[in-house]
Amino acid sequence: MHRGRSPHRTESKPLCPQYIFDPKYQTTYTIHQCLGKGGFAYVYRATSDSETFAIKVISLSKIQSPSYGDKIQREIDIHKRLQHSNIVSLFSTFQDEFNVYLLLDYCPYGTLLDYINTRPHTRLNESHAVVFLKQILKATRYLHSECKILHRDIKPGNVLLSSSMTAKLADFGFACSISEERRNQQHSLCGTPNYLAPEVIDRRGHSVATEAWAIGCTFYCMLYGKPPFESNHLQKTYDMIKMCTYYLPEYVSVTQRSKDLISRILVDNASKRLSISDMLRHDVFSTLNRSSSHGSSLNSNLDYSYSKSCQNLLSPSAVSSRSPRSLSRISSRVNVDSGLGNDPSSSFSRGLGKTLEKYIRFIDVLLDDASSGSSSRISAEISDENVLPDLFVIKWVDYTNRFGFGCTLKNGIRTALFLDDSAISVTPDERLFAYWPRKMQDECNFFTRRNIATSLLELIEKIDKMRHYMDFNLHASVPVDETKGDVSPDSIHIVAFKKFNHGIFMLLSDGTCQVNLSGYVKLLFRTLVDSILVTVSHNGHHVNFVLQENQESVSPRHQSSVQITEYASALVAAADVFRDFCRDGSTGNLAPILTTAC
Template sequence: MYLPQIVDAVTYLHEQIGILHRDLKPGNVLLCNNDQVKLADFGLALKLSDLPHSSLNVCGTPNYLSPQVLRREGHSKESEAWSIGCILYCMLIGKPPFEADTLEKTYVKIASCDYSFPLKPKICTSAEDLISKLLIPDAMVRMKISDVKYHPYLSNKNIAEIQEPYSVKTKGNNIFHLSRTTNFDQGFGGGCSIADSGIGSDGCLNARPRSLSDCKALYKQLLLGCYTVSDEAPRLSDFQLNMVSKWVDYTNKYGFGCVLSDGTHCTLFVDNSSVSRRHAIEKEAERYLMISDIDQDPWTFVEWTTLDTISDQRLAKKIHVVELFSDYMDKELQPVFEHSCIRQQLDALVYQKRHNGVLVMFLALGTIQINFLESHEKLVISRDEHGRLLLTVIKRCVGFRTYQLLPYASTLTRPDCQKVQQLLNKACQLLEGEKALLQRTYCATQC
């Protein structure tokens, strides 16, 4: 049985070490070969001696936050007891008790303690009773962690033999061993959740969108303030960063053209098709890629080279427009950034829109770029090879600085991080009207 070990570990942190974990969830519970439990990820841990003022910010994984944390009353031993109740529910039912399809709904459910036990699978009465006592909204009435091990559910000598339908003992439903890669293969819409189920660790995957709605899901998370800048020193920009380096707008007739930092020329046509072109390199012929309809879910890609014969007259006309755009931008516009690292896979422009002096662009491989048209500042959101979400800030006379984005609130002490967060907040404020246009809701991480 894993729960007694989790309780022992948390009790040790509180009573012996004097710290709060502040991000208790199944994804931060590790199992050794002998089924010994170990807690992981102490990035949000806080000394009990620093309470209460240093713990008034909202941080942690949304599905496991207590009502008082959401009310900014601070983390405490009682809030960790709430998280243990959520973990036990998730272990037995297969999903967190307050999971919803949007972050807002999750918070409303937590605030009102709106959860229930399913009729199927049916868990034992003593387990329901323990969960109910841990998920009491009033922290003063909530069961203490020190009392959990004496509850009938855990004091039952035969508890290890109880067969809960979706417990971690059930073969094929072991939530501690689920692969986050498997979940994220469904794309942003199916796996990258603002209301993270907490089943796996954060920021270790490289998920790519498969449709425009997948791109919009991440974009909407950014607008809702679900990500904050990490309070760490910036890293030097990766020179392989692929971003829009220059652009031209002819949407009144043809479409929107741009050149990426790897030299790829992209055109998003007014008929919702997108064509990318890469000049011939060494022995390779000139390459093209087309998404016939960016609203199609999932996208359908067609690739060809100049060695192929194009018989479709409409496509031939589009290729001609792409070439005109390319020639104009190459001759008349200066690039923001270029690099010589050529990706094997062609990228494509799948979205562009101007709103309140801000230009927003999406690339098919997952990059989101926000340009401030007046100040010429740029924000580029992308993922590294480990799937971590990064924010690259481009300013005149400053150059490139890259920061990690975290899916929870973090306390910023570095002045540069505070300024970057302010710039991100400014973009979200200017793009406030965009939220209503993004119809797709978030999907919670599947268990």
């Protein structure tokens, strides 16, 4: 894969084109709705002739470092070797000027997590859970025994359901060879917190035994509707895992066979934990016939409402970019594959809550080490200077006493949050609008000024007033980047803001947040895989830092760490704002009016 692209490049193509050409197989794919997104990748439904695929699109402009490019290449190299009925197939990989494309199995019923969240009481019938468990075990046994690969992130969100309701293990972004993990002396804490084994938290690395643990947590989640070590705080979750503290709720009817299996998997001593082969020989599978172990029994008994919902989502004529993943928001007790359970931010989005907590943790550790003079657990490298990210807010206007809050981004996108909890974004040329009836929805509706629904005319009038005020009455510290002519309005929108004594905090839908402080200091926070990106703008000078957890202790004398700690008071203020926001869900002047708290 070609990775010789600078992060300073100005070309941008955030939307997947309608047609994609695979030069290797001389095939053109038609792109339909977006199925999901995560990190810097989007997944779309794609068709060619009568076949349907999923296509993962990774923007080259978002690859910020060679190490991230290497990570993508490693994922491709591992995934293309795999051929198993319970693993999502990778058919082809190719790239063009803007993106890398991975052509994958299409699984119309979304993730196992989606399915759990749409069932009564957000848990599965035990017989269905056992079927899925056997399929996950078979996939994992194949990875370990035949391919010598560790997945390192097994969880319900990484298991997809095919058209026949067969479970297929997916997402090999963390995967590595068993021998590579054994040789590694600096073990990273990769994976998803709720599913990490005690030895992974203790930095002793991943193994076939830690995979067994993750599968045990996944089986528990299917039966009881949440992971066994779920809590409100990450450290508490880690402590519960290390002490192996969990319980089996008596109010849920589960057979003794399943309880016995869980108790023999979730053992803190890895040497006493059941292996994958041991699990497959367990009595829990004694009632399965040959057909059900391959998922056919599930397809015939699939709940009608779930099946019909998925069929509607697959309609190519759908205006909004809906997907089976959006069904995870149906339940009021929605489960997420995070390390946190019922965290205070769940009212606006657990994903955004996790992101804010990540920013807080990085800031706290960085400044604690700097003040104590101890070795730095967080490194802060300068990535570039005098360059502002596209999502930097250059102007904002607060009209919440009348109709809402609006802002202009450096890439020219204008976005507004209204008092009825809806949101709109519009392109710099004002030709295309994206509208979210509820700001936290994934799906949005597109329209132009020529085909605006009557019900939306009032909102367009409001955002026009905001635009006019910002354009003619406010002075921006930096100009709009006029080269960003192909930005799409659905790529970002504002979901919350909060005013405080010395400034304002603004949160965007992808977790990007900006804190403007008195004294002309502005901080922009973005998340990137295992690191965060922090932009400091002060008196016309802009510096972009990459903050990463060190794999080993380093001296605090590192030059870039000293530079970012010069803004320690601003970082502390930002962390305090994030904490307040996560604690009370406040959105400043909108709080008393919005129907759903941010």
